[in-house]
Amino acid sequence: MQAVNGRILIVDDDPIQRRLLEEAVKKFGYRSKSATNGAEAVRIMTGPEAGEIDLIILDMVMPELDGLGVLERLRSDKIPTPVIVQTAHGGIDTVVSVMNAGAQDFVVKPVAPERLNVSIRNLLKTSALEDEITRIRKHASGTLTFADIITRSSAMERVLDLGKRAASSNIPILIEGESGVGKEMIASAIQGSSDRRNKPLVTVNCGAIPDSLVESILFGHEKGAFTGAVDKHVGKFQEAHGGTLFLDEVGELPQDVQVKLLRALQEGEIDPIGARRPVKVDFRLISATNRRLIDQVKDGAFREDLYYRLNVFPIWIPPLRDRIEDIPALTRHFIARFAAEAGKPQVAGITPDALDLLQQYRWPGNIRQLENAVFRAVVLCDGVQLTAHDFPQVTSAMDYPAPSGVPSNSAPIATPAPHHAPAPHTPGTQISEPIQAEQPQSGFEHQAPFGFMRNLDHDGHVRKLADVEEEMIRAAITHYSGRMTEVAKRLGIGRSTLYRKLKEYGLDDNGKDAAA
Template identity: 45%
Template sequence: MPTKILIADDDATQRRLIAMLLIKKLGYKIVEAENGREALSILDADQNEQSIQLIILDLRMPELDGFAVLEQINEKYPGRPVIILTGSQDVQDAVNAMQLGATDFMTKPVSSERMIVSVQNALKLSTLTKEVTRLKKQESGTLGFTDLIGYEGGLAQVVNISRKAASSDIPTLITGETGVGKEVFARAIHGESNRAGAPFIAVNCGAIPENLVESTLFGHEKGAFTGAIQKSAGKFREAEGGTIFLDEVGDLPLDAQVKLLRVLQQKEVEPVGAGRAVPVNVRIISATHRNLEDAVRAGKFRDDLYFRLNVFKIELPPLRGRAMDIPALASHFVSRFAVSENSRINDVSDNAVDKLKSYSWPGNVRELENTLHRAMVLCDQDQIQADDIVFENASNALAAEPQVVPYHAPEHTAQNSTQASHAPYMISVLDDDGRFKAMEELENTAMHMAIEFHDGNITQAAKSLGIAKSTFYRKMDKAL
């Protein structure tokens, strides 16, 4: 899902020139608005997808000026970066705009280099701000469902169910394939519960040595066993008042399962070597990628513990079952890597997104993240292309049925060609007062019309005007 930039300016030529600059130099998709009211309507329509990551806003516009638009953006879309571009030389305008939350303020005419740097900095700052906010929420235990990518898309149904689980302390079991994001989802449940802000302690049960499981979970006294040189509270007591997340709970040895069952029944733990139980107040969320019912039948998991943990079951869908979220996830990972590694790569091209959607993702979101990280290393352009994406197992690519699109030759007559095609591209050499327009203005108008006529193809636009493509770009930069 390539990043989109909204340009709101009542000067159509200025809009188009900025658009061509950002398309050529940075590879972004552009959305245009000719006034403030239209800009807000576009943002409202984009509210669910949130593909518009930056707004370039002119101050002086009909219907609704830039200041009014900026106020509404801050109110409805906080954190969305806005660059102010205006012909005003009034310093107070710049002060007011920055006080209202503008990321940058530029006075026309602005050089192409200045515009590019401003756009790149604004997007990097936005990505950093989002990442810091996410980490703060995660650290403070307030991460919620709306912070999850796909909460209104491929995760919508499971989020609706999970809100009910969050409203109580009911033991919850999250199931799903490896890499679907079970821990992140558990954090969201905790963040939406009445325990939000209290400790969230995650434990990977499969990573604990078998002889240390009991002391790790329930704690131990000093000298309780060889190597116990100091007292340890254990993970359950660290989570006091909050939530403990037992990831891969199916990997717990049977003797530890007995102790865990006691915690669920009695709400107390007995540290190793203590000889007495200690009450605990924790909410237990567990997760596994295994089929615990099969483990129960095989005698590898206690049935009484299974029934205690599986009071409220949430099954997360695999990534191949929520392909609609892949563009947003891909954009998120690339933006994050671009900032952390100071990369010029800004997004994923449409053909690369199509390739990502064609894969079955046995490793799910974790594999997608790793694949995109590798693609950024291989990429030589501003956007990741399909050729940059290398799958771990190409046999997992989903077979796509070829589609045959019939070609219908357009009807063409001299009359409809002249009326439908030529008329909108006629240029008047006189202004509204009957005076001849300046040559530079006529030239800019001709370039703008040629770009529009050829659907943004600069090569064809330059060729149709009889000038070299390099000359065309030079004149565009000068017009900015």
């Protein structure tokens, strides 16, 4: 797997100069795409490939459409991609005209590789930081759109397409996916792309609220409604009036609160604690969960009627390990942000071998884990680029070979899904179209999220303890990369007991069937 920091468009009519630039860009650790003239460059930057281009190296003198003409077209179309202009004449008039036309930098031919590398690195860092600042501002103001989400993955493009469709209506949306995949970001983009943009986006983490306070926080209470209610409190539903209410980890809501949520969805009104009459509310509901709500319904922990109310338009976000093509762009944006926050302006990129390491890792914590890893790496970095040594936690995890037949850091083995479950998702086609409530479909019908196990067998009965124990042992061996002392310690049993159980279940030390 070739690691890359970004993709650069080289625009030059001289084939020798193009070849030299292509080799230099490749040596710096970037991908390249070439255009033989200005008109071709404009076609690329106004077409579907534009989103893949992070920077342009543009020759000044070309037939038909020259460099200034290309710059004028790009800026008239509001294409913000940074541009480095190449010119054989570095006079002051040329420089002024180029910079006024919208170029970010210029170099005089023949340019030294070191000078070009510094320019590319600095411009990519500046562009990433500007994008990050814009994204933060839009997120805070409720105007974030799908165009602001960083992705190069076809699987995520499918997610964005579904999100855009959902944004045009008030249909209830259920976003499913592992922790850290970006569910709140998708919810923000739906809000910012809807007719409720600039209205409140109220986020509630249902798993972080004590059960005794959930009802009051969501629905509000009147003064004197209960001991300690010294003032009237407006709940989250009323705060979201006219806008969007985002209930994260909705599966954590207590049963009594689920009843009131169902009524709010059905009737468009809520009952604050102690209120004499219901209160009408106008809100758009987006729910999210990292657990399988359908399994919670089967276990009796989540109301079936509420599940069907929430699961009208399901969107499943694939884990980062299934969209590794997003890692370079995400990493670059995190580097720009944290280099500024940590006061390390010299940190402007990442070496190809370090990026290759990040793309090989399985990221059980998804984007949130990648973000934290890059933050730590920036703090540790003493040079201008992050290296593999700046990611000690990742390298230590990668040092242990994965058990044979099981990918490193993979999710625990899931038991078969019920016979009526729909077909599993595959990369690139994970997201289904909106489906009827009679046949609910979540994103992980056949695969439990990382760190979770099924409670029921394929017939819907509770699984045998022996089967659960066997799966737990398999999962522990996979998670701790075959280090049996650690496996035994984490399972709370002795090594002799562990090896006895391996023998009982017909497993070898790698968690495989011994007879295989």
